[in-house]
Amino acid sequence: MSLTRRQFHQALLGSAALLSLPRIASAEATPALEARVARAQIAPPGYPDTEVWAYDGALPGPTLRVPQGERLARRFVNALPQPSSVHWHGIRIANAMDGVAGLTQEAVEPGAEFLYDFALPDAGTYWYHPHNRSWEQMARGLYGALIVEEAEGAPEVDLDEVLLIDDWRMTDTAEIAGGFGELHDWAHAGRIGNWITVNGDGAWTREVPSKTRMRLRLVNTANARIFELESQGLSGWVVALDGMPLETPEPLDGLTLAPAQRADLIVDVTAEDGGEALLLSLERDGGYAIASFPVRGVADSPERGAPTPLPPNPMAALGDLGTARRAELLMEGGAMGRMSGAMMDGRQVDMREMAAAGKVWAFNGMADMPETPLIEAARGETVRIAIANDTAWAHGMHLHGHHFRRVAEDGSLGPWRDTLLMERGETAEIAFVADNPGDWLLHCHMLEHSAGGMMTWLRVT
Ligand code: C2O
Ligand code: CU
Numbered sequence: 134m135s136l137t138r139r140q141f142h143q144a145l146l147g148s149a150a151l152l153s154l155p156r157i158a159s160a161e162a163t164p165a166l167e168a169r170v171a172r173a174q175i176a177p178p179g180y181p182d183t184e185v186w187a188y189d190g191a192l193p194g195p196t197l198r199v200p201q202g203e204r205l206a207r208r209f210v211n212a213l214p215q216p217s218s219v220h221w222h223g224i225r226i227a228n229a230m231d232g233v234a235g236l237t238q239e240a241v242e243p244g245a246e247f248l249y250d251f252a253l254p255d256a257g258t259y260w261y262h263p264h265n266r267s268w269e270q271m272a273r274g275l276y277g278a279l280i281v282e283e284a285e286g287a288p289e290v291d292l293d294e295v296l297l298i299d300d301w302r303m304t305d306t307a308e309i310a311g312g313f314g315e316l317h318d319w320a321h322a323g324r325i326g327n328w329i330t331v332n333g334d335g336a337w338t339r340e341v342p343s344k345t346r347m348r349l350r351l352v353n354t355a356n357a358r359i360f361e362l363e364s365q366g367l368s369g370w371v372v373a374l375d376g377m378p379l380e381t382p383e384p385l386d387g388l389t390l391a392p393a394q395r396a397d398l399i400v401d402v403t404a405e406d407g408g409e410a411l412l413l414s415l416e417r418d419g420g421y422a423i424a425s426f427p428v429r430g431v432a433d434s435p436e437r438g439a440p441t442p443l444p445p446n447p448m449a450a451l452g453d454l455g456t457a458r459r460a461e462l463l464m465e466g467g468a469m470g471r472m473s474g475a476m477m478d479g480r481q482v483d484m485r486e487m488a489a490a491g492k493v494w495a496f497n498g499m500a501d502m503p504e505t506p507l508i509e510a511a512r513g514e515t516v517r518i519a520i521a522n523d524t525a526w527a528h529g530m531h532l533h534g535h536h537f538r539r540v541a542e543d544g545s546l547g548p549w550r551d552t553l554l555m556e557r558g559e560t561a562e563i564a565f566v567a568d569n570p571g572d573w574l575l576h577c578h579m580l581e582h583s584a585g586g587m588m589t590w591l592r593v594t
Contacts, residue, residue, distance in 0.1 A: 164206070165207070165209075165210050166195075166208070167188065167210040167211075168270075168275055169186070169187065169213065170186055170214070171184075171190035175334075175335065176303060176335065177336070182307070183309060184308065186213055187274045188276075192274050193278065193297045195277055196278045196295055197261070197278070199253055199279070199281055200281070201253060201256040202284055203253060204252050204253065205250070205251060205253060206248070206249065207248075209246060209249055210246050211241045211242065211243055214243055215265075216240035216243065216266075217234075217241055217263045217266075217270060220261065220264035221251070221279060222393060223551045225255060226534060228534065228570065230250065237572065256281045256378075257281055257373055258280060258350040258373065258395045259278070259281060259395070260276060260354065261277055267584075268356060271580060272580075277297075278295045281376075287443075289346070291346050291347065291432060291434060292341065292348070294339065295332070296337070296352070297332055298330075298352065298355065298414075299330050300325065300326035300358035301329075302327055316488055316491070316493060316585075318357075320466075320468045321468050321526070322357055322526060322579070323356055326355070329414060330423075337425070338427065340426070342429060342430040344402060344431055344432045344434050345432045350397050351396045351397075353391060356580045357392060357581060358416075359529075360389070360414050361414065362413065362415070363420055364411065365410065366404030367412075367426075369400030371383045371385055371388065371398055372397050373443055374548050374549075375394060375550040375552055376397075376446075377448070377536055377548065377549035379442065379548055382399070382439060382442060391527070391529035391552060391554035392578045393552045401437075404428045406431055407429075408428045409428060410426040411424070411425050448549060450566075451538065451546070454544070458510050458514050458515070459516075459517045459519070462507065462519070462589070463496070463497050464494070464521065464577075465494065465498070465524060467493060467526050468526075474486075475499060475500040476495075476498055477492060494582055497589070499586075500586040502590070503590070506592040507591050508591045509591070510567035510594070511567070511593075514566070517562055519561075520560065520563065522558060522560065525558075526557055526579075527556050528555050530553045530555060531576055531577070532575050533573040534569040535567065536550060536565065537553075538565070540562040552578055568593070569593060572590055572591070573590060574588060
């Protein structure tokens with residue numbers, strides 16, 4: 134992020150959110166969330182443990198569970214050797230609490246603190262992570278789940294498991310590999326790793342009786358890897374995406390999870406006593422088990438059939454798409470792209486000069502964070518953004534502070550999401566109600582891509 138200090142102050146003043154800054158007085162009574170250096174056994178048994186950066190020293194960070202409609206308050210304590218911040222991904226949050234260093238707050242210096250205190254309007258599966266040098270800080274292990282429990286109408290399950298799926302780049306002595314700023318990664322798929330964990334464990338296991346009904350909350354916390362998932366010995370439904378309930382649960386039949394995306398599944402263990410149910414990742418031939426459920430015994434659960442939809446969250450319905458405010462976003466650059474240069478610091482530069490400044494991508498011809506928003510909308514307006522991925526790579530586009538729906542060419546609407554996977558060459562249109570005032574990022578969640586130029590912002594007044 135390259136907002137100057139002056140722009141940073143303007144950005145803050147431009148959003149009414151300052152009014153909701155929490156009072157200092159409550160700080161001491163607020164539980165801490167401390168980011169610090171720690172050690173964790175990520176690598177297979179027989180390897181040493183690994184130095185990681187972790188919230189409360191745990192990998193993943195603590196799972197925060199809060200009832201819908203209540204507030205969450207945490208005193209973020211930065212014990213890292215680098216400035217940091219906490220972004221509460223997918224929460225339709227008050228702007229000043231969004232945790233974007235350089236846009237909604239200044240980065241929290243080592244040894245300093247920041248009080249996060251915000252309401253949780255929507256139930257579902259969310260997560261938190263740093264929003265300052267996130268391409269390094271998340272690769273070192275900083276992330277955790279934020280679960281907002283349904284106020285009523287929670288599905289009946291025997292087990293509710295959060296599975297944070299991560300992709301690490303490790304050395305053969307089980308250290309986190311360096312090279313965070315390598316432009317080769319930035320211009321290609323991002324920092325793709327060589328070791329996959331679930332909840333920080335390369336062989337995550339949970340014993341269950343056959344016929345157990347589980348809610349599995351999957352979160353892709355990887356910097357850049359897109360997971361193609363399959364299951365074995367489980368059958369069920371996808372009931373929510375990116376926290377938001379589907380109007381109709383969809384039978385589970387493979388699942389693509391781009392970085393930052395979530396899926397809530399309701400599945401029954403169909404594997405028999407003595408067998409094993411598996412969650413598989415398909416990047417290796419025949420699939421690779423990332424989570425296993427050894428089956429012991431049989432639950433005497435009743436036959437339950439398809440789950441009813443989760444209760445909807447309080448989303449404003451989209452207004453008339455014909456008269457909606459519109460913007461276009463062209464994504465360019467990267468390896469094998471057609472781009473020859475872009476605007477940086479207000480002047481046109483070539484790829485070589487861009488690369489020297491760590492930029493390899495551009496949004497609408499700009500490789501650094503623009504001074505003016507992509508779009509400025511009045512509160513309550515419906516906004517459409519047509520996005521064209523004119524690159525040779527897939528991107529996971531994330532909008533802060535709002536959920537959107539994809540508008541298909543025939544006008545039909547996709548599910549509410551906060552992160553949209555776009556394949557190479559793909560175009561997509563998204564629509565949302567701009568009902569959350571403030572300045573909000575729109576960026577690729579392949580973290581090397583956003584750092585390398587794929588970042589813009591919008592303003593809701
Ligand atoms: Cu998950 Cu801009 O963030
Ligand atoms: Cu990208």
